[in-house]
Amino acid sequence: MNRLLIIDGMNLVRRLYAAQPDEHDLAGLAQRSISACRKLCLHHQPTHLAIVWDGDQESWRKQLYPDYKKGRKPMPQLLADYMPPLKQLLAAEGMASVNADSEADDVIATLASKICQHGGEAVIVSTDKGFSQLQFKGLQQWDHFSNAWLDIAAIEQKLGINRRQLLDFMALSGDSGNRIPGIPGIGPKSAAELLKSFRSLANIYNALDKLGSKQAEKLRNGYEMARLSYRLAKLRTDLDLHINLSDYRWQPQ
Known part of the structure; x- marks a missing residue:
């Protein structure tokens, strides 16, 4: 082989x-x-x-x-x-x-x-x-x-996600090392909590009505930035x- x-x-x-x-x-x-x-x-x-x-x-x-x-x-x-x-x-x-x-x-x-x-x-x-x-x-x-x-397990534990969610995580919270922006106002902790509840970026955006108004507004306003960040990280x-x-x-x- x-x-x-x-x-x-x-x-x-x-x-x-x-x-x-x-x-x-x-x-x-x-x-x-x-x-x-x-x-x-x-x-x-x-x-x-x-x-x-x-x-x-x-x-x-x-x-x-x-x-x-x-x-x-x-x-x-x-x-x-x-x-x-x-x-x-x-x-x-x-x-x-x-x-x-x-x-x-x-x-x-x-x-x-x-x-x-x-x-x-x-x-x-x-x-x-x-x-x-x-x-x-x-x-x-x-x-x-x-x-x-x-x-990998240590990375997952540190971020509070599993590796399959890494790109969604960076789309939400960004990556400071590479200056990937993420969504303004959504930090690593919030990103991990959202992914724990909804599993994926797509699911989060399909459930904005289930979130608090301020967080939902950040996500709604940051949609294009999340798409950009995902593309940069991938x-x-x-x-x-x-x-x-x-x-x-x-x-x-």
Whole structure:
């Protein structure tokens, strides 16, 4: 059975870079990046490996909502300049890259979707909890820095929802990390309570007459913003990537 290890490249490298005491130690960063990828391969025993990187083009989400990810700290220029040689060093170790046009997230989601739909397995290596919305048979998410599988139960308990409600939850309350707005006046606690009572966003909007007048008015006025937020939060799994899986076969050096 094919098992594709999908590494969220910038999620991994930026955290490694932030943790090192000397920001100018780029050779050390390269060695730590290679070492991390080797460790991941040894642990997960993939048949294929793809490191997915963000691109420079403006994402469709930013075009749809200009404030998307507004204020997020940019990549340090030193690290940005080092990305091409770092990718070359990884490639020399047999670790092939997939370069997204803009955000890596949709490429990662599409890769995971395609391998799972063809009866394979996928392991996404990332600390980004947004991937927990993906629920394909054969898909798991690994946190390299915790050395553990993503704890879905802990996320559900923290938010007060189940993972099937994650997109509806973000449509209601937004996501501050990505500057997804949600509905003004509806916070995480209110969103969780609404979803506990009505199970889904659609059910909530079909039951506005059962809510208090103030909350119903917030929801009614925020309908378009909820639709926008849902769309921003939802990962695409239908990209045409123009890649051949055989080019990403993992062969330990």
